[in-house]
Amino acid sequence: MRTIDKLLGAHIKLAPVLVKRAPTLTLAFDARCKSRLAATLDSGEEVALLLPRGTVLRDGDVLVADDGGLVRVVAAPESVLVVRAPDVLTLTRAAYHLGNRHTPVEVGTDYLKLEYDPVLADMLKRLGALVDQVEMPFQPETGAYGGGHRHGHDETFAEDYALAQQVYGEHHGHAHHDHAHSHGHAHDHDHGDCDSSCGHDHGHGHHHAHR
Template sequence: MRTIDKRIEPHIKLAAVLVRRAPPLTLAFDARCKSRLAATLDNGEEVALLLPRGTVLRDGDILVAQDGALVRVVAAAEAVLRVRAPDRITLTRAAYHLGNRHTPVEIGDDYLKLEFDPVLADMLKRLGATVEQVSMPFQPETGAYGGGHKHGHDETFAEDYAIAQQVFDEHHGHDHAHDDGHDHSHCGDAHHQHHHHAHR
């Protein structure tokens, strides 16, 4: 079984012919968040993914096997909710409420996409959005989620939070005391949580 252990950085452009010849590896979002994975290429070959921890693969990424062969990542179609709204403010409110729940969301020009969830679908409809269940590739924002489903309790989230809080303090002064021991990566403190979502 071949081991795939490198991703070519997106800014490095490969010859189109090499990309075309690379066998596809079709993976759903959950699988693209795992750095250790047994997977099957579209041609039926079984491979082992051993990528750096925290790697989140995107559609079109090129991976390199230990024997130097290339593999092209394809985002699989999966059951998602596509959310649209009659106006931008409704769509923005929908994104805000989803963000408050630490739900991975793909943000498009005029749509949001999230994993199928009937409870969230109901909430979104009440906000005035239209929701349809479709089968499409899912590529959520990954900044605040690191490896996917840690729901905000990881280092990347804490770093994002610290940056947002620092900017907020620079602009608004230190009008509230900070407890240095406070763990910003946990979401129990509603006061801090609102700053995080309002100022990202």
């Protein structure tokens, strides 16, 4: 089994024909966050990824195997929400609330894209955004999520959390609280092979509802 252990930097220019002929490795975003991975090339060949910790692969990246062979990364289509809005202010508000929840987001000139989540979809619609569920490659912004921790004593988080929980409750037919108090306890964790930009939530919050 070949080992893939190097990512070519963007400054390294290869002949287009070499990149085009390279076997491809199609991965969803979650898998592209992992520096240690047993994977299968689109040709059927099994390989082992042993990349530097913190590596997040993007569509079009070129990898080098231990035998010198090249492999081209392809972002797999996955279930995502594409968010648009009738005006810039609404789209900005949508981005603010998603950022408040440390949600990985792909930012376009007139859209936002995030992993499919029915609760977030309803929250975004309440803000006035237009939300479509589609199958598309997902390439969010990287390196800006601070490890994905939620800080429960942040007022803006508490407001956003309460809104999301209200939507979640309506989804499941439960009556919910009038207001929520967050007692968050953030701890340091070893994130293993997943870069902080994967946006995973490791916070430990205790939320109490009061009528």
